[in-house]
Amino acid sequence: MSSSVEPPAPASTALRLHRQLVAIWATGPGLQRLAAVNHSVIGMRMMITSFAFFAIAGVLGMLTRVQLATPNAAFMDAETYNQVFTMHGSMMLFLFAIPMVESFAVYLTPKMLGTRDFAFPRLTAYGYWCYLFGATILTGSLLAGVAPNSGWFMYTPLSSNVYTPGVNADVWLLGVTFVEISALSLAMEIVVSILKMRAPGMSLDRMPIFAWYILVTALMMIVAFPPLILGSILLEVERAFGLVFFDPTRGGDPLLWQHLFWLFGHPDVYIIFLPMAAVLSTIIPVFANRPLVGYRAIVVAIIALAFLSFGIWVHHMFTVGIPHLALAFFSAGSAIVAVPTAVQIFAWLATLAHGKPRWDLPMLYVFGFFFVFVLGGLTGVMLAMVPFDWQAHDTYFVVAHMHYVVGGALAFPMLAGLYYWLPLLTGRTAVQRLSTVAFWLVFIGFNMTFFMMHLTGLLGMPRRIYTYHGNEAWNWLNLLSSVGGFIMTIGFALVVIDLVVQLRYGRRVRRDPWRATTLEWAMPIPPQPYAFASIPHVGAETERGAGQIALSLARGDGYLGFVRNGWQETLGVHITTGEPDQLIVLPQPTYLPLVTAIATAAAVLGLLFKLYLLSLVVALVIAGLFVFAAQRSGHARDYGPLPVGRGVSVPPHTEVADAPPWLALICTLVADGTLFTSLLFGTFYLWIAAPNWPGAVAPDPSRMLALGAAVALVLAAVAARGSLRALAGGGKAQGWVGLAMLALLAAIAAVVAMIAGVTPHPREHALGATAAALLSYIAVHAGIGLLFLLSNLLRLHGGFVSPRRLLDMRLTRLWVDYTMVTGGIALALVLALPSLVTLLGARP
Amino acid sequence: MSAPGRLESEYRGAEREGFPAGGRALPPRRLWWLAAGFGVWCSALVVLYALHAIGCAFAWPAATLRLTLVVVLLAHLVVIGWMWRNAARAAPEPAFGQTGSFLDAAIVWTAIAAFVATVLTFGPPLLLATCI
Numbered sequence: 001m002s003s004s005v006e007p008p009a010p011a012s013t014a015l016r017l018h019r020q021l022v023a024i025w026a027t028g029p030g031l032q033r034l035a036a037v038n039h040s041v042i043g044m045r046m047m048i049t050s051f052a053f054f055a056i057a058g059v060l061g062m063l064t065r066v067q068l069a070t071p072n073a074a075f076m077d078a079e080t081y082n083q084v085f086t087m088h089g090s091m092m093l094f095l096f097a098i099p100m101v102e103s104f105a106v107y108l109t110p111k112m113l114g115t116r117d118f119a120f121p122r123l124t125a126y127g128y129w130c131y132l133f134g135a136t137i138l139t140g141s142l143l144a145g146v147a148p149n150s151g152w153f154m155y156t157p158l159s160s161n162v163y164t165p166g167v168n169a170d171v172w173l174l175g176v177t178f179v180e181i182s183a184l185s186l187a188m189e190i191v192v193s194i195l196k197m198r199a200p201g202m203s204l205d206r207m208p209i210f211a212w213y214i215l216v217t218a219l220m221m222i223v224a225f226p227p228l229i230l231g232s233i234l235l236e237v238e239r240a241f242g243l244v245f246f247d248p249t250r251g252g253d254p255l256l257w258q259h260l261f262w263l264f265g266h267p268d269v270y271i272i273f274l275p276m277a278a279v280l281s282t283i284i285p286v287f288a289n290r291p292l293v294g295y296r297a298i299v300v301a302i303i304a305l306a307f308l309s310f311g312i313w314v315h316h317m318f319t320v321g322i323p324h325l326a327l328a329f330f331s332a333g334s335a336i337v338a339v340p341t342a343v344q345i346f347a348w349l350a351t352l353a354h355g356k357p358r359w360d361l362p363m364l365y366v367f368g369f370f371f372v373f374v375l376g377g378l379t380g381v382m383l384a385m386v387p388f389d390w391q392a393h394d395t396y397f398v399v400a401h402m403h404y405v406v407g408g409a410l411a412f413p414m415l416a417g418l419y420y421w422l423p424l425l426t427g428r429t430a431v432q433r434l435s436t437v438a439f440w441l442v443f444i445g446f447n448m449t450f451f452m453m454h455l456t457g458l459l460g461m462p463r464r465i466y467t468y469h470g471n472e473a474w475n476w477l478n479l480l481s482s483v484g485g486f487i488m489t490i491g492f493a494l495v496v497i498d499l500v501v502q503l504r505y506g507r508r509v510r511r512d513p514w515r516a517t518t519l520e521w522a523m524p525i526p527p528q529p530y531a532f533a534s535i536p537h538v539g540a541e542t543e544r545g546a547g548q549i550a551l552s553l554a555r556g557d558g559y560l561g562f563v564r565n566g567w568q569e570t571l572g573v574h575i576t577t578g579e580p581d582q583l584i585v586l587p588q589p590t591y592l593p594l595v596t597a598i599a600t601a602a603a604v605l606g607l608l609f610k611l612y613l614l615s616l617v618v619a620l621v622i623a624g625l626f627v628f629a630a631q632r633s634g635h636a637r638d639y640g641p642l643p644v645g646r647g648v649s650v651p652p653h654t655e656v657a658d659a660p661p662w663l664a665l666i667c668t669l670v671a672d673g674t675l676f677t678s679l680l681f682g683t684f685y686l687w688i689a690a691p692n693w694p695g696a697v698a699p700d701p702s703r704m705l706a707l708g709a710a711v712a713l714v715l716a717a718v719a720a721r722g723s724l725r726a727l728a729g730g731g732k733a734q735g736w737v738g739l740a741m742l743a744l745l746a747a748i749a750a751v752v753a754m755i756a757g758v759t760p761h762p763r764e765h766a767l768g769a770t771a772a773a774l775l776s777y778i779a780v781h782a783g784i785g786l787l788f789l790l791s792n793l794l795r796l797h798g799g800f801v802s803p804r805r806l807l808d809m810r811l812t813r814l815w816v817d818y819t820m821v822t823g824g825i826a827l828a829l830v831l832a833l834p835s836l837v838t839l840l841g842a843r844p
Numbered sequence: 845m846s847a848p849g850r851l852e853s854e855y856r857g858a859e860r861e862g863f864p865a866g867g868r869a870l871p872p873r874r875l876w877w878l879a880a881g882f883g884v885w886c887s888a889l890v891v892l893y894a895l896h897a898i899g900c901a902f903a904w905p906a907a908t909l910r911l912t913l914v915v916v917l918l919a920h921l922v923v924i925g926w927m928w929r930n931a932a933r934a935a936p937e938p939a940f941g942q943t944g945s946f947l948d949a950a951i952v953w954t955a956i957a958a959f960v961a962t963v964l965t966f967g968p969p970l971l972l973a974t975c976i
Contacts, residue, residue, distance in 0.1 A: 195872075204875075205946035296946065300953040307882035308961065311889045324976055326896050328969030329889065336964050340957075575872035576943055658872075684894070688901050843902050 014554040017533050020563045025116075025530040027589050035589040037121035038529050042128045043107025044425070049128075050100035053135055057091035060084050062489055065449075069482035071470030081466035082149035083168070087142050089152030093268070094176050095135045097410055101275035102186050104417060105214045107425075109190060111520035112208050114199025114538065116531045116570040119192045119660035121586055122593050122629065127182040127189070129597030134178030137604065141171040148172035151464065153261055154235070156246040156254040161239050170608055173236040178604050180225050187221035188667040190214055192660045195575045199519065200559060200648075201538035202578040208518050209292055209299075213278030216302045217271055222667055223310070224267040226675035231260030234682070234773065240610070243762045243769040245682070251766035253690040255320055256682055262313035263678065269406055270309040274302060276413035277344055280366060283420050284348050286516045287363050288355030294347040301340035308337040318389045327386050334384030338377060345374070360514075361430055364439045365416035372412060372446065376404025379454065394464075396474075397457025403450040411446070415439075415495065422499070423513050427525045428506030434498045441491030448484025452477045512547030521546035522553060534561030535571055537646065538578065559645040571644060572653055572660065582653045583642050584660065587633065596625045623787055630791045634807070636799045654805045665811050669818050672781075676822050679777060683770045683829060687836050694840040696767050697760045699833050705750045705757075706827045709778065712747035713820040716740045716785065720816040723792070724809040727801060733809065734796060740816065741789045744782045747823070751779045754830070771833060774826040781819040788812040868939045870947065877931070877951045881924055881958030888920035888962055900975035909974050917966050924962060928955040 027036040036042065064085050067075045076084065106124060110117055118124050141147040149168045150159040159169040194215045198207065234245040235257060244250040246257050285292045292298070314322065314330040348370075357363070379401040383389050392398060423429055453461075456474035468475075512521035519542070523532055534556045536542055542549055556562060559580065560569050572582035599622045606615030634654045641649035653659040687693060723736035755775045762768040792808050795801050801808050892913055899909035931952045936945045 203941075203943040205943050296949055297953075299950055300957060303878055303950075303954050304882065304957045304961070307879075307885060307958075311886060311965070323896070323900055323974070325969050325972045325974055326893055328972055329893065329965060332965045332969060333889075333961075336961055574869050576870040576875070576947070579869065688897050 014533065014551075014556070017556045017561060017563075018528065018554070021530040021533060022528065024563055024566055024568055024588075025528075027529065032589065034594050035591045037125045037587065037589050037593065039106050039110050039118050039121065039124055040527055040529060040531070042121075042124045043103050046099055046103035046106060046128050046131065049132055049135070050096050050103055053091050053095040053139075054100070056139065057088050057096055058489065058492065060088035060091065062485055064088060065482040065485040067466060068468075069479055071468050071475065073467055076466065078466050079149065083142065083145070083147040085464070086148045086151055086172075087138070090138065090148060090172060090176065091135075093152060093406075094179050095131075095138065097272045097406065098183050098268070099131050099135075099179075100410075100414065101217070101272055102183065102190075104275055104279070104414075105190055105218070106186065108421065108520055109211065109214055110193065110197070111523065111527065111531055112210055112518050113194065113197060114202060114519040114522075114532065114536050115193070115197040116535070117568070117586055118189050119197055119584070119586075120189050120664065122590060123185050123189050125593035126597055127185040129594055130185075130600060131179050131182035133597055133601040134175050134182070134604070137178065137601070137608070138171060138175040141168070141175070146171065153265065154257070155261075156235065156257040157248075159235065159257075160246060160254075162247075167608060170236065170239060173232045173239070174604050174608050177229055177232045177236075178600065180229055181600070183221055184225050184229075184671060187218040187225075188664050188671070190218035191222065191667050192663045194218075195663060196572045196658070196660050197570060197584065198573050198578050199536050199538050199542075200571060200573055200578060200580045201542075202573070204576050204578075206538055206578070209281045209295060210278045210518070212299050213274050213281065213302060216306050217274040217278075220267050220271050220274070220306050220309070222671045223674050224264050224271060226671050227260045227678040228264035230675050230678045230682070231257055231264075234260075236607070237773075238769075240607070241763075243772060244764070244766045245686075245769055245773075247766075248691050250764060251686065251690050251692040251696060252769075253686055253766075255317070255689065256685055258317050258320065259313070259685065260678060260682070262316045263310070266313040266316065267306075267309045270305060272406060273409050274305070276369075276410055276417075277302075279413045279417035279420075280348060280369065281344070282518065283362050283416055284351050284366060285355070286420075286514050287360060287366075288351045288357050290351060290355035292347065293350040293354060294343070297343055298347055301343040305337065305340040308333060308340065312337060312384075315384055315389070318386050319393045324386075331384055331386050335381055338381055341377060345370070361432065361435050361439075362416040362420040364436065365412045365419065368439065368443045368446075369409065369412035369416065371443075372404055372408030375451075376401060376408055380405060392457060394462055395457035396453040396461040396463060399463055400450045400453035400457060403453070407450070408446060411442070415442070418499075420514065421520075422502065423509045424520060424525050424527065426503055426506065427508055428502050429509050429513065430502050430506060431498055434494060434501065438491050438494035438498055441494060442488055443491075445484050445486070445488025445491050449481050449488055450484075452481040452484065456481065511550055512545070516546055517543075519546055522550045524550075524554065532558065534558030534645065556645075559648070561645055564642075569644075571650070572656075575658070580644060580648055580650050582650050582656045582659065583644055584653045585635075590632075592625065592629050592632075596622060596629070599625060627787055627791045627794070630808075631794055631798065631800075634795075634800050634805065638802055638804045654807060659807055661807060661811060662814075665814055669814070672818070673822070676777060676826075679773060680825070680829065683774065686766050686770060687840070690766060692765070693767065693837065694843070696765050696837060698837045699759050699767060699771060699830075701771065701830050701833070702754060702757060703831065705754045706831055709747045709750035709754070710824060710827055712743045712750060713778075713782070713823045716743035716747065716782075717813075717816045717820040719743060720789075720809075720813040724806060724813050727806060727809055728803050730803055733801075734793065737789050737792050737796070740812075741786055744785050744789070744816075744819075747782045748779050751775050751782070755779070767833065767837065771830050774830050778819070778823040778826050781815075781822065785812070785816050785819050788815050868937075870940045870944050874947060874951075877927075878947070878954055880951075881927055881955040882961070884920055884924045884927070885958045885962050885965075888917060888966055891916050891920075892966055896974070906974045910970060913970050917962070917970065920966075921959065921962055924955060924959045928952065928959055931955050 027033055027038055027041055067073050067081055146167050148171055150164055154172055157163055194211050237243045238245050244252045246252045246254050248254060281292055312330050312333040315334040318327055383392060383401055419430055456477045459474040461474045461478060511525055519536060533554045535558045536549055536553055537558060559571055568586040568588055570584050570586060571580045572584045573579060574581050599618050603615045603618040606618060635652060639652050641651050643649045719736045719740035723733040726736055727733040755772050758768045758771045760768045762772040789812060792812055795808050895912060895916060936948045
C-alpha cells in the first residue's frame with residue numbers, strides 16, 4: 001500500500017469524483033467478476049441465487065401437490081416422494097428463506113446506514129460462495145437420486161445409520177452445515193457493520209428501524225445456528241464413525257436431536273419474519289406519508305421477540321412425553337410471544353391510520369401480509385395450547401399454520417419489498433397491470449392451498465403421507481389445495497414475467513421515486529460500487545429527504561469526498577453516538593474467498609464420500625488460506641489521525657481499540673460459546689434423560705493428563721498476555737508467541753492422549769462419546785489458537801504490528817483466554833462424569 | 845505509567861476522537877442492559893426447566909420440588925425487579941443527549957416486559973402437578 005498521508009485535493013466535479021471512485025471500487029470485467037467482494041454485487045447475486053432455489057423448491061412443492069391431489073396416485077413412489085418433500089422443506093428454509101432475507105440485508109443495510117460497504121467484504125464473498133456450493137451439493141443429490149429423505153427436520157432414529165444407511169442423510173447434515181457457514185459469517189458481518197459503520201451522526205436513536213430489525217435478527221442467527229451445527233456434527237459423527245449420541249440402545253437419546261434442532265428451528269421462524277417486518281416498517285411509513293408510530297416500542301418489541309423466540313422451542317415437542325409442568329412453561333411462552341408481534345402490527349396500523357396512505361403496488365402485498373400473517377398468528381396461539389396441539393399434531397393443520405407464518409409472512413413482504421426497491425436495483429418501475437394480476441393470483445392461490453389444509457388437518461389428514469385410499473372425508477378439500485397450488489404458481493410465474501418485462505420495458509424513474517427518507521435513495525440508481533460518493537452526516541440536512549441530499553453527496557460535500565492512495569475508504573463510528581472515530585480501509589477484489597470456498601467444498605465432499613484423509617489435508621489448506629488472508633490486511637506503518645473531510649481527522653482502524661475485527665471476534669466467540677453451551681446441555685441431557693447411563697461402566701479419566709492440559713492452557717494465556725505487554729512496551733514479542741505455541745501444543749497432546757484413553761469406548765456408550773466430544777472441543781480450539789499465533793509471527797515479521805497497532809495480539813489473547821476458560825470447564829466436566837454416573841446409581 | 849496502562853490510555857485517546865464537543869459519549873457497554881432483563885428471563889427458563897427435570901428424575905417429594913421452583917422463580921423476579929427499579933430511578937444524564945434518553949427508556953421497558961413475561965410464563969405452571 002502507498003503511504004501518503006497528505007490531505008487529498010478535493011475532486012472538482014461530481015463526475016470526476018465518480019470516475020476516481022469507480023476506478024478504485026469497481027469489480028473488474030470478465031473472469032474478474034469471480035473476485036467480487038462488493039456488497040451490492042454479492043447481495044444481488046445472493047438474491048438471484050436464492051430466487052433460483054425458490055423456483056426449484058416451488059417445483060418440488062408442486063410435485064408433492066400433484067402426487068397428493070388424487071388417491072393412490074402413481075406419479076411418485078414412496079422413496080421419491082420422501083426425497084421430494086424433504087428437499088422442498090430443506091430448500092425453502094435453508095436455501096431460499098434464510099439466504100433471501102440475508103440478501104436483502106447485504107444489499108440494503110450498508111446503503112441505509114450511509115456507508116460504502118460491509119466491514120469484511122471478503123467474508124461476504126466467502127459466505128456467498130459457501131452458500132452456492134453447499135446448495136449445489138444438496139441440489140445435485142436430488143438429481144442423483146440420493147437426496148435427503150427423512151424430512152427437513154431429520155429426526156433420529158429415522159435419519160440414523162440403521163434406518164437411513166445411504167448417503168441421503170449425510171448430504172443434508174454436511175450440505176446444510178456448509179450453507180450455515182454462510183449464514184453465520186454474514187450474521188457477524190451485519191452485526192459489526194451496523195454497530196460500527198453507520199453514517200456519522202446516525203446515533204442509535206436515529207438509526208433506520210430497518211437496521212434495528214436486521215441487527216436483532218443477525219444477533220439471533222449468531223445464537224440460533226450453533227445448536228443445529230452441533231447437532232449436525234454429532235449426528236454425522238455418529239453416522240460416519242459410530243460415536244454414540246442419539247442411539248438409545250447405547251446410552252444416546254433421539255430426543256437430544258429434537259432439542260438441538262428446535263433450539264435452532266423455532267428462532268429461525270423469527271429470523272425469517274423479523275427482516276420481513278423490517279421491510280414492512282420501512283415501506284408502510286413511506287406510503288402512509290408519516291413517520292412510523294412507536295419507533296421505541298418497536299425496538300423494545302423486537303428485543304422481547306428475539307428472546308422469547310428462543311424460549312419456546314419445546315412447543316414443537318409437546319407430544320414426546322415431557323411432564324405437564326414443563327410443557328406449561330413453553331405453552332405460556334408460546335402464547336405471550338404473540339404480544340410483541342401484535343405491538344408491531346398495531347404500530348403499522350396506527351401509522352396507516354394517522355397518515356395519508358397512498359395506494360401503490362407494494363401496498364397490495366402489505367395488505368396480503370396482514371391478512372395471511374394474522375391468520376397464521378392466530379393458529380399459532382391455538383397450537384401453543386397443549387391439548388389442542390395434541391389433537392392437531394402431525395396433521396395438515398400444522399402444515400397450514402407453518403405455511404401461513406413462514407410462507408405467507410415471508411412471501412408477501414418479500415414481494416412488497418421487491419417492488420419497492422426494484423427502482424433502486426434497476427432504475428425502472430413495474431408494469432402495473434401485470435403486477436396487480438400477479439398479486440391476486442398469488443393471494444388467492446396461497447389461501448386456497450393452505451387454508452384448506454387447516455380443514456383437512458382438522459378432519460384428520462396426517463402429514464408426510466405419500467398417498468391415501470380415497471374414502472377420507474378430506475379428499476375434496478385436499479384436491480382444492482392442489483388446485484390452489486397451481487393458481488399460486490401461475491401467480492409467481494407472472495411475477496417473474498413482470499420482472500423480466502420491467503427490466504426491458506419498465507418506465508425509467510428518477511432518484512427516490514417513492515419520496516422516502518432512508519439513505520439508500522440518496523444515491524444514483526442503480527447504485528454505484530462505492531455506494532456514496534461522499535458519506536452523509538445524519539442530522540438536519542438529511543431530514544429534508546433522501547433525494548434532497550443526493551446531489552451534494554455526489555459532489556463530495558460529505559465525508560471522504562475524495563480518493564487517497566487508491567484505498568477503499570469508509571468511516572467507522574462510535575457505537576452509540578455515531579460520531580466518526582476511525583477510518584476503515586477495506587480490502588479490494590480478490591479470488592481468495594472463491595478459492596477458500598472451493599477448498600471448503602472439497603473438504604465437505606471428502607467427508608461425504610468418506611475420503612477423510614483428503615478432507616484433513618484440505619482442512620489444513622483452508623487454515624493456511626485464512627492465515628494467508630490475514631497477512632493482506634492492515635497497514636505496515638503507523639499513520640495517526642488522517643483527515644476524512646468536514647474538518648474531522650480520525651486514525652485508521654488498525655490503530656484503535658474497537659476496530660471491526662475486535663467486535664467480529666466477540667461475535668464469533670458468542671456463537672462458539674453457544675455451541676459449547678449446547679454441548680454441555682447435551683451432556684447433562686443424556687445424563688438425566690438417556691436410558692442405559694446408570695448401568696454404564698464408570699469412566700476413569702487420567703487426572704494427570706487433565707492437570708497437564710489445564711496448566712498448558714493457563715500458560716498459553718499468560719504467554720499471550722506477555723506478548724501483548726512486551727509489544728506495547730516497545731519490546732519484542734516473538735519469544736512470548738513461541739512460548740504460547742509450545743503451551744498449546746502441549747495442551748493438544750495431553751487432550752489427544754485423554755481421548756485415546758476414554759472409557760467406555762465412544763463407540764460403545766454415549767458416556768464415552770460425550771467425553772470425547774468435550775475433549776475434542778479443547779483440541780480444536782487450541783489448534784485454532786496455534787493458527788492465530790502463527791499469523792502473529794508472520795505479521796510481526798512483516799511489520800504489521802507495532803505498539804500502536806496491537807489488534808493482532810489482542811485478538812490472539814482473547815481467543816486463547818476463551819480456550820482456557822472453556823477448556824477448564826470441559827476438563828472439569830470430563831473429570832466429574834464418574835461422579836455423575838455414581839449419582840445416577842443412587843436414584844430411588 | 846505501566847505499559848498496559850499506557851495502552852489503555854491510548855485506546856481511550858483514540859476513542860475520544862470525534863466525541864461531541866462538551867458532551868460525553870454514551871458508553872457502548874450500556875447496550876448490554878437492553879438484553880439484561882430478558883437475559884434473566886432466559887436464566888429463569890433454563891434453571892427452572894433443569895431443576896424440574898432433575899427433581900423428577902431423582903423423585904424429589906412434590907412439595908420440595910415445587911418450593912424449590914418457586915424460590916428460584918422469586919429470586920429471578922427479584923433480580924429483574926431490581927433492574928427495573930434501578931433503570932427507572934436513574935435520571936437521564938443530559939450529557940448523553942437524546943441517545944441516552946432513548947436508550948434509558950428502552951432499557952426500562954425491556955425490563956418491564958421481561959418482568960411481566962417471567963411472571964406469566966413461569967408463575968401459573970408452578971401450580972400444576974409436578975412430574976406427570
